[in-house]
Amino acid sequence: DTLSMAYFMGTNHPMAKAFLTPFSEMVETETGGSLKVQHFPGGALNASPPAQYSVLLDGVADVVFMLPNFSNRLFQKTSVIGLPNLCETAEECTNAVRSARDELEAEFKGKVLGFWTNSPPVLITRDKAVRSVEDVKGMKIRVSDPTAIPFVEALGASTVAIPVTEVNQALANGIADGVMIDPSGILSFKLDEPGEFVTTWFPGGPSTFVVLMNQDVYDGLSDDERAAIDKIADSDLSMKAAKTYAAIGQKALKHATEKGLEVITLSDDERSKMDAIVAEVMEAVKANPAGDTTIGDVIAKLGKD
Amino acid sequence: MDLITLAILGFVSLLILLYLRMPVGIAMMLVGTVGIYMVRPAAALPKLAGEIFSEATSYPLTIIPLFVLMGNLAGVSGMSREIYGAAHAWLGRFRGGLASAAVVGCAGFSALSGSSLASAMTMGRVSLPEMKRFNYHDGLATGAIAAGGTLGILIPPSAGFVVYAILTEESIGRLFLAGVVPGLLLTLLFIAAIWITVTLDRSKAPATDDTMSALEKWKALWASSTIVGIIFLTIGGIYTGVFSATEAAGFGAFLAFLVTVYRRRMTRENIVQVFGQTLRATGTVYLILFGAFVFKTFVGFTGVTYALSLWVNELGLTGTQVVIAFLLMFIILGMFLDGFAMLVLTIPLVQPILEPLGVDMILFGVLAVIALEMGLISPPVGMNVFIVKSIAPDVPINQIFRGIWPFWIAMFATLIILLVFPSLALYLPNSMFGS
Amino acid sequence: MSGHDTEKLPLAGIMNKLGAIACFIGGLGIFFMMVLTVVSVFWRYVLNDALFGIEDLQVLGASVVVACAIFYGALHGAHVTIELIERHVSARFLRYSDIAVHFLSFAILATAVRALVKKGGCGLECGAITSNLGIEHTPFYYILAVACALTALFFALRTLQFLLGKGA
Ligand code: NA
Numbered sequence A: 001d002t003l004s005m006a007y008f009m010g011t012n013h014p015m016a017k018a019f020l021t022p023f024s025e026m027v028e029t030e031t032g033g034s035l036k037v038q039h040f041p042g043g044a045l046n047a048s049p050p051a052q053y054s055v056l057l058d059g060v061a062d063v064v065f066m067l068p069n070f071s072n073r074l075f076q077k078t079s080v081i082g083l084p085n086l087c088e089t090a091e092e093c094t095n096a097v098r099s100a101r102d103e104l105e106a107e108f109k110g111k112v113l114g115f116w117t118n119s120p121p122v123l124i125t126r127d128k129a130v131r132s133v134e135d136v137k138g139m140k141i142r143v144s145d146p147t148a149i150p151f152v153e154a155l156g157a158s159t160v161a162i163p164v165t166e167v168n169q170a171l172a173n174g175i176a177d178g179v180m181i182d183p184s185g186i187l188s189f190k191l192d193e194p195g196e197f198v199t200t201w202f203p204g205g206p207s208t209f210v211v212l213m214n215q216d217v218y219d220g221l222s223d224d225e226r227a228a229i230d231k232i233a234d235s236d237l238s239m240k241a242a243k244t245y246a247a248i249g250q251k252a253l254k255h256a257t258e259k260g261l262e263v264i265t266l267s268d269d270e271r272s273k274m275d276a277i278v279a280e281v282m283e284a285v286k287a288n289p290a291g292d293t294t295i296g297d298v299i300a301k302l303g304k305d
Numbered sequence B: 001m002d003l004i005t006l007a008i009l010g011f012v013s014l015l016i017l018l019y020l021r022m023p024v025g026i027a028m029m030l031v032g033t034v035g036i037y038m039v040r041p042a043a044a045l046p047k048l049a050g051e052i053f054s055e056a057t058s059y060p061l062t063i064i065p066l067f068v069l070m071g072n073l074a075g076v077s078g079m080s081r082e083i084y085g086a087a088h089a090w091l092g093r094f095r096g097g098l099a100s101a102a103v104v105g106c107a108g109f110s111a112l113s114g115s116s117l118a119s120a121m122t123m124g125r126v127s128l129p130e131m132k133r134f135n136y137h138d139g140l141a142t143g144a145i146a147a148g149g150t151l152g153i154l155i156p157p158s159a160g161f162v163v164y165a166i167l168t169e170e171s172i173g174r175l176f177l178a179g180v181v182p183g184l185l186l187t188l189l190f191i192a193a194i195w196i197t198v199t200l201d202r203s204k205a206p207a208t209d210d211t212m213s214a215l216e217k218w219k220a221l222w223a224s225s226t227i228v229g230i231i232f233l234t235i236g237g238i239y240t241g242v243f244s245a246t247e248a249a250g251f252g253a254f255l256a257f258l259v260t261v262y263r264r265r266m267t268r269e270n271i272v273q274v275f276g277q278t279l280r281a282t283g284t285v286y287l288i289l290f291g292a293f294v295f296k297t298f299v300g301f302t303g304v305t306y307a308l309s310l311w312v313n314e315l316g317l318t319g320t321q322v323v324i325a326f327l328l329m330f331i332i333l334g335m336f337l338d339g340f341a342m343l344v345l346t347i348p349l350v351q352p353i354l355e356p357l358g359v360d361m362i363l364f365g366v367l368a369v370i371a372l373e374m375g376l377i378s379p380p381v382g383m384n385v386f387i388v389k390s391i392a393p394d395v396p397i398n399q400i401f402r403g404i405w406p407f408w409i410a411m412f413a414t415l416i417i418l419l420v421f422p423s424l425a426l427y428l429p430n431s432m433f434g435s
Numbered sequence C: 001m002s003g004h005d006t007e008k009l010p011l012a013g014i015m016n017k018l019g020a021i022a023c024f025i026g027g028l029g030i031f032f033m034m035v036l037t038v039v040s041v042f043w044r045y046v047l048n049d050a051l052f053g054i055e056d057l058q059v060l061g062a063s064v065v066v067a068c069a070i071f072y073g074a075l076h077g078a079h080v081t082i083e084l085i086e087r088h089v090s091a092r093f094l095r096y097s098d099i100a101v102h103f104l105s106f107a108i109l110a111t112a113v114r115a116l117v118k119k120g121g122c123g124l125e126c127g128a129i130t131s132n133l134g135i136e137h138t139p140f141y142y143i144l145a146v147a148c149a150l151t152a153l154f155f156a157l158r159t160l161q162f163l164l165g166k167g168a
């Protein structure tokens, strides 16, 4: 049989190389060729990133690559990792979500094949460097994820939602004073062109990435095929994807430095001032519901209490 | 059935349905849905619903109703007449000047309107009677308006660019800016075409009695300052990055709305006319896009584009050669097909072939839109010619088509110039957005 | 594209009334979109603040406008057809092809109604919410379904009209 796999990026995208292509090769070898994967890259089946989950549920594709962040209201537990200060690196964040896999994966109507995160965001600014809380005040910040809004606003900035494809222009035009994005975004969206400063910490968490298989399709596989799929889902393939993000993030910061941007690491003093503000908001947020439990409870399950 | 055969069958049945006068969008929806069903039954209905919803809620596409509204408000507020008035005052006394004024008026109105038909219609109504009064040759008069009207989709805003941008996922703002210089160039070449025509046959444009004083001329120019101001604010706003193309359309519509209200032209009758026309034009574009995306998915499922790009690779053609081949195809197809239909049918096939060859898709968008404009005025099916015919019912259609040729050649010349000097199109967008 | 008259259409009176309603709602929708744009630009430059989620409102407004536009456009002959055939075939052939084409148009639009109702029925559960404000898509699917249903009805009536031999 052939599984159709849909994703909105091209075949050269790092995640296609780090996960999707190796995944399809593993499926073929692990099942001894009884299962194959046909790629539909570049959004051939649906180009809209937020629509990928429905592409899967509708049976348009058997396997999709999706970003649950577009539907935080639906994936409330999964979105918790997007809160600030829960983890520092893509690997650490991925370990956290994988340690709570059973709890988080239950939010998805399908078989989760891959589950990882990128790195927590950095802040790219153009006219003004951000070295302290005072610098943040009054800035218009593009957030990548609504989860970050209360924290960014607590620091005294206002938030704006801009599709990631338009952040470069928005930063150049001053529609946003700062763009909060995972560091790999500097390369993907050429933010070194409009940007002048990179502050390596800003209150937010990573984005999660999920590769999901249609439940009916999974249930319809033979026992051997299902075992092979389970094996891949439990393998370290997700962690490899996370490591790829971490590596790209490092490369992006290096690239930014080479392009003459100032890469700013907050002083311990300033960082602890911001952490104190974040912690205060966090206390309030923890009581909020996340599915059948609370955000605080999910944080505990992520091992980040 | 193998997928390539299915794809060919899909295209053939689509062409038959179009020939039988099925609305373009509906025909693509039908063939696309049936085609998807043949490949993957479970996907057919969700895809049909999903694409309708995706396009209806696409943020970049919201620019369409907004700039159509802006153009319609420019019409009822009298601003379109003022721009023609200024062109008339300054160009009218030259031989063939009334035709040139019509072209310049079209170009000016095009900067507020995204549609070729609206430009031809609006400017035709004000300029045709004038040319008739001075015994201009019918072919020259109607040809100038039909051709001038096509500037509507080259000079931003442009529904043609929006549709192209949506299909290719290119930036609307970039395409808009890329259309500015070619639009001005084509305007100049249209005027040159008029000049050559009347030089060859002076009887086509009898001299007019120039009775306008210098003061009157400046007054006419001043009267057009409102519309010129709005144009500068919107296009300048995009260029300087004050707002996105979509915001520029909304903002421009709002300015035009204020002018209309201020001039007390917001009558009940005008409100119905403006919003009715805006809705009709919006419906036209969206229905075609619904169909285009359903059909595009079907084409994606068949993998035919991949097969085609392999084939082009094997032929070993360069990017420029393939671009020229496609442009010739567009010019020929444009004779028979509606411009939008042609764009949405061919772009999904053409893009995967061009991109790996390193073709600049912004430049290709400009070239494609000019080829599309040629289709709008070429026989046997030329929408702009039909529009002009509806304003000038006494002029035989063949005479209008004969009057078209100088302008058609001017467009062809623009294509060649842009192929030789691509930076004419690309300088503005690259200086704004970076290359 | 020329404005076809709906005079000879069966139920012309009712259809024209529905068209007027669509025009009214759609017009309000366009006005809303225009004002929304101006407000967001104003907020950004004059108040130096950014409105979060304005895009969500803009696209949902657009879906209402589009729904009205599709139906209103159909009533007023705005949907592009390619007019080549009349010089090649007889009036008789044209009548039969018109019946077939209008019926097929009805059929695919009716299918679209079914598809929209079914897909739209699954809102939050299927992740069918706007990205920023989390507004459910369901009602907007239904509005588009209503528009497709009215447009399908229009094509059904046209089919009937041609069957009765009344021409366009
Ligand atoms: Na235009």
Ligand code: NA
Pocket: B334, B335, B336, B337, B374, B375, B376, B377, B378, B379, B380, B381, B382, B383
């Ligand atoms: Na033509």
